[in-house]
Amino acid sequence: MSFDYSDFGAAAAELLERVRVRSPLIHHITNFVVMNDTANATLALGALPVMAHAKEEVAEMVGAAGALVLNPGTLEPDWVEAMLIAGRRANELGIPIVYDPVGVGATAYRIETAKRFLRELKISVVRGNSGEVGSLAGAGGLVKGVESVEGVADPVAVARSFAGRIGATVAITGKRDILSDGAQVAGVDNGHEMMKLVTGTGCMSTTVVAVFCAVESDRLAAATAALTCYGIAGQEAARVSRGPGSFRAALLDALYALTPKQVEAAAKVARL
Amino acid sequence: MSFDYSDFGAAAAELLERVRVRSPLIHHITNFVVMNDTANATLALGALPVMAHAKEEVAEMVGAAGALVLNPGTLEPDWVEAMLIAGRRANELGIPIVYDPVGVGATAYRIETAKRFLRELKISVVRGNSGEVGSLAGAGGLVKGVESVEGVADPVAVARSFAGRIGATVAITGKRDILSDGAQVAGVDNGHEMMKLVTGTGCMSTTVVAVFCAVESDRLAAATAALTCYGIAGQEAARVSRGPGSFRAALLDALYALTPKQVEAAAKVARL
């Protein structure tokens, strides 16, 4: 393990630099609500987004990508099939899959779909809120629509054990983000409460994780750096906004303006 | 009837307070253009949005909701079926349905779909512009795309008689919003002309109506309070914006910042 999670700012800064230099393509198969925001977040970071969901083309499209986002927030059968086709091809090619189990637990259909994803695909990172990851892990947690209304009691334990069980990095985002690869656990205290008041900020965090996974094969390091950078951008955005509408625009401005130096100075990452 | 429409500000303020306290979940089956905006409007008001349209899950999802929005603005057969499935389940459970007949009158398909909705579902509130409601009510009105290019001649009479006929509250939005439950008629003079220059502001008003219907069973009172609050937010947004792009962000900021006191002071509601 080359990353020191007790002094992680410099590592996160270096990964941000790498994103800007390499400008990876991020293939999204995602929900209708956030497509525009997640595409813009990708561009603001210096990477390239593509949204494509037809079974006719997803296997070919993902072949050009540095990472694949699977976000079944507005799922339906054809889209689920396309996600699986793209996911299998990503697995064959060694392209990381970042999976956002939006609203899992809210309906049986979402739970079944999530189980299929975990069973049929090798996922690199699962990113969800506490209710979603709790539902997915069978560790409690309550989801109302797509919101976590009750989180897991011990997110550190859940993240570590669930990550170990599925062989992926697990990121539970919230006031403190908790991440684990099954062995190590990191906590990120960057971010701002205004993020809860804008739709798609969770989905955007998944996108940011995918961007970083496209340039770093240590998925825990990539995801931790991603959430750190994203959280700092959220803090900056909150300083110049007057509510959720202006915050949404300011968040993209802040992702675009974010410098490695700023990341190094503002990162609040702890090894847990 | 517990609401006094000749001095409605205090009642609207109280309902806004209730929305903030109860934070109801609003299940949307809505069009692609406005999903993001209507989700953000829901959050800005203090409620929770969920967008879900798969026939596999809508009946279950709506069961957790305080209100259901049916907005076939970008309709297609599968979505129409899902709306009917969710709507029937909402009817069984007594969950209010707020229906936005986007662009009805523009094509035969939209007219047929609207007729099915009115025939097969018990709708709580229909919210449309003058051309849409006129087309739906068979009372004149001309729709070009999704815009009302010619309104009904007498909106008060149309709202009242159409509401009586379908057993719902009818809200015709425009410079003056006209609402009726078939007996009483209210007029709301809040709002700003900039709202016509931003896509989805009509759809957002439908969402706001649904949010208020989730906390108040008198649908005329709920819809009137909703359009009052929304209109005041529009006025506030216009004061700090330079055009439709900044207005759109400012509208969400204003919905978020809106206080019951502000509503009480600025409400312009008349009993007609």
Add this chain to the structure above:
Amino acid sequence: MSFDYSDFGAAAAELLERVRVRSPLIHHITNFVVMNDTANATLALGALPVMAHAKEEVAEMVGAAGALVLNPGTLEPDWVEAMLIAGRRANELGIPIVYDPVGVGATAYRIETAKRFLRELKISVVRGNSGEVGSLAGAGGLVKGVESVEGVADPVAVARSFAGRIGATVAITGKRDILSDGAQVAGVDNGHEMMKLVTGTGCMSTTVVAVFCAVESDRLAAATAALTCYGIAGQEAARVSRGPGSFRAALLDALYALTPKQVEAAAKVARL
């Protein structure tokens, strides 16, 4: 040819005026990512948008439109069929079709679809980036996702010969926009590099071209005026924004505020 491309500012200004007066309806069958932005761009210019994609209604809807936008950015078979149905009807009625070959070259499915469109429809204007038009014309150009990562070597020659071959106006947008109807070639030097950092700015330019085609039958003049106005709005937006998020809002504000006088003064159009 009534337009003088060596002094085009006044002509572009006159067309903008015409858009504001006539307020044409623009029927979009477009991708999920940009629906909201392109609807808002249409409104900001003073025209009316409608998004409708069901096979059940597109032929009827397009009949009321002044132009049809076909943008298969998130294509799937049902949508492609609907685009062809609407396109055939537009051809019958003499309604101009503006086609945006998003990401063509990235997958075989996008290439096949593009070939069908060119074979089965009479297109008025094709608007794409250099990689897309290069791929479509078989003239080189490399597309990564939906981005042009390598343009054509000689855009003037490609635009002219491809336009002549397909009998349409071709617009290759980039730092300098190159447009040709197969005979004349125009270059537009308005615009701002921030536009590359916001998703959908290419799609919005296609929409603006469609708006102008709805009021002017000389497609080269219409498309050139459209890209000039749009580019000037981009320049204005860049002056008041702090990054891609605020730029996106400012671009709509600028399209709304744009005056014919401003266009006449700022137009940078050259006959090539």
